[in-house]
Ligand code: FES
C-alpha cells in the first residue's frame with residue numbers, strides 16, 4: 689500500500705492477491721488517511737475506526753464508498769487513468785521483455801513541453817547528435833494516440849554515441865507513441881537488440897515528475913546497456929528544456945511534426 693497522485697488528485701494504491709487497486713485516500717467515515725491503515729484479508733482497513741474497503745471502493749458490510757480509479761499494471765509500472773473510466777487502452781506489453789524501474793526525476797519544465805520535445809525532430813541533431821536517415825512517419829490512429837517512427841544515425845562523439853554506433857552501425861529504428869498526452873512509450877531496435885522506455889509524466893505545478901520503466905529483451909548486460917543509453921539520451925534534454933516556455937506554432941516547415949503534436953494535445957479532453 690502506498691500514497692500516490694493522479695493529476696491534482698491524491699490516491700492510495702493497494703494490492704490484493706496480485707491485483708492493484710486505486711482509491712480516494714480519505715475514509716468516507718471521518719476522513720482518516722487510508723494509507724496509514726493496512727490491508728487485511730484483501731480489504732483496505734482504515735486506521736481510525738476500522739472500516740474496510742474493497743478494491744471497488746465499497747465498504748464491506750456498509751453502503752458507503754470512496755471513489756475508485758481505473759488501474760492497470762503494465763511494463764513493470766502501475767497506470768492509473770485520470771477519470772471515472774478508462775477512455776482508451778494503455779500500451780500493450782511486448783512479449784519477452786524484462787522491465788525495471790528507473791529513478792523518478794523532477795524536471796523544471798511543464799509536462800506538455802516534455803512530451804512535445806520527443807516529437808520535435810528538429811532538435812535531434814543539435815541536442816541528441818542524431819540525424820534522420822529518412823523522413824519521420826507520423827501517425828494518429830485515434831484521438832488518444834500520436835506516434836512517430838524514424839531511422840536515425842548517431843553523429844556525436846560522446847561515449848554513449850560511440851557505443852550506440854557500434855551496436856547499431858546501420859542506424860537505430862525508433863517508434864515513439866504518446867497515449868493521452870502524459871504516457872509515452874519508446875520502442876527502439878538497436879542492431880539485433882530491442883529495448884523500450886515507458887515514461888509517465890506527473891505534473892507538479894510548473895514542473896514535471898518523470899517516472900521511467902525500462903525494458904529489454906535480455907537481462908544482465910543488455911538491460912544495463914538499455915538503461916545507460918536511454919538515460920544518456922534523456923540527460924541531453926535537461927539543460928535546453930529547463931524553464932522552457934514552449935511555443936510550438938512557429939509556422940516553419942521544420943517544425944511541422946511538433947506543431948501537429950501540439951494540435952493533438954489541444955484535441956484531448958480535459959481531465960475531470
Ligand atoms: S475515519 Fe475511517 S473508520 Fe472512522
Ligand SMILES: [Fe+2]
Pocket residue numbers: 805806811815816925
Ligand atoms: Fe530531446
